[in-house]
Amino acid sequence: MSLLESSTRLTARTTRYLRTVRHTPRNPRIQEILLARHFSSSHRRSEVNKIVASPEEAIKDIKSDSVLLCGGFGLCGVPNTLIDQVAATPSITGLTVVSNNAGIPGQGLGKLLDSRQIKKMIASYVGENKVLEKQYLTGQIEMELTPQGTLAERCASGGKGIPAFYTPAAVGTVVQTGELPLQHNADGTIKHFGKPRDVKTFNGRQYVMEEAIPGDVAFVKAYKADKLGNCQFRLAANNFNGAMGRNAKMTIVEAEHIVEVGEIDPVAVHLPGIYVKKVIQSTAEKKIEKYTNRKEEGADVKDSLGGSGKREQIVKRAALEFKNGMYANLGIGMPMLAPSYVDASVDVILQSENGILGLGPYPKKGEEDADLINAGKETVTLNPGASTFGSEESFGMIRSGRINLTMLGAMQVSARGDLANWMLPGKVKGFGGAMDLVSNPAATKVVALLEHTDKKGNPKILKQCEFPLTGQKCVSRIITELAVFDVDFTDGLTLIEVAEGVTVDEIRSKTEAPFKVADDLKTMQQA
Helix, strand or coil: CCHHHHHHHHHHHHHHHHHHHHCCCCCHHHHHHHHHHHHCCHHHHCCCCCECCCHHHHHCCCCCCCEEEECCECCECCCHHHHHHHHCCCCCCCEEEECCCCCECCECCHHHHHCCCEEEEEECECCCCHHHHHHHHCCCCEEEECCHHHHHHHHHHHCCCCCEEEECCCCCCHHHHCCCEEEECCCCCEEEECCCCCEEEECCEEEEEEECCCEEEEEEEEEEEECCCCEECCHHHCCCHHHHHCCEEEEEEEEEEEECCCCCCHHHCCECHHHCCEEEECCCCCCCCECCCCCCCCCCHHHHHCCCHHHHHHHHHHHHHCCCCCEEEECCCHHHHHHHHCCCCCCCEEEECCCEEEECCCCCCCCCCCCCECCCCEECCEEEEEEECCHHHHHHHHHCCCCCEEEEECCEEECCCCEECCCCCCCCCECCCHHHHCCCCCCCEEEEECCCECCCCCECEECCCCCCCCECCCCCEEECCCEEEEEECCCEEEEEEECCCCCHHHHHHCCCCCEEEEEEEEECCCC
């Protein structure tokens, strides 16, 4: 039908409606019924059906060398039915895959690494995926490591028609300077570096420019979808799915439940059908990467610290940093255990950057939910009043300073509060959300938890960090098993607390960075 014919038909329908109205009593309900009858598009909507019969049909138009955006975080909310079909279609090769991470060996995107169908990964985290790490370090694939919040925003911006944006995350790091290897040679030497970012100052602060990622295809995992393509996500399975789904020429959704049009409440539509081309039934089993359970009542939390008395001291002191009414974000490891020691009178709302506000305790054994994990991929629960949302919104909260406290593990901290916690020589873990979490130190208090020295007895609190930075001048407090330091980004460190039985001279011998001693130096307290 031509545009003119369509317009003529609509005009005729309008004329008939107006003639009817003129001869109808002015009853609002009758007017409403007539309006619905004459202008309803239900008979036309029956012609719109984005559901396809099989994964083979869904991916038939994907070409080699495409940019594939893939939702999911860890193994949560991952479109495994579609991934499995690509793995079973060896003619699709040379993919550039954009995802928070590449699953684990043999699971999720790990299958496409095994089948060598991925040419390049754009991700924030390597984590425990040894296959991805090996392929990257031996030059088999390119990898563009990107801060997690930046990755989410690069996809979200593309879906809004915004080609680039400025972010405070990664200022002063290898991301900004372009010194991060994009590809290695087979012998591990560097073949190509990434490109440096443009830097601009706004209101006295520096920001780096990041470009949106144009996607050819997006794979999305939904809880519910209808034949119009409207999608609803469940709990933390929202993660990157919404941002990815809005930012591709062809978005393909696999849904656990395919429902009739109208069954999803309009306010519960997280991804409107306008973005979606195809919908299939999800058939892949949902997996959990890290089963983490609540300790039995009376069990000692220190068991989770591997029997380390040093770490227990750090965690107990860290618990005193929480104040009533705070919004806090906790890194994996020791920071996640600190709330176990917080006094019951202190109410803190915990945020997880994969899209949760109001984290509860770990679940009891048998009550784990594959759609409910934290940023460490651990099973969790929600407290009353909790909310879930997409990763791009989560990092918006973080960068804008809505989070009062972030607590992170550290490999090294400098005298001016620089933080290094994402890479050791010869190993690649990735940034995760850390660069975003420390990007607004003026609004968010950043506390670093670390053992005072490494296994060889070398100091971790240095004049300057030796490892690649996570952030510049961002840590405002350092807590070790021996001491607590406050950090002034200009004047340096001040020792404010020492552990019982520890002398200032001992701390000086184990700390490379110079520091002042507070006039009212205290013995380190513990929760």
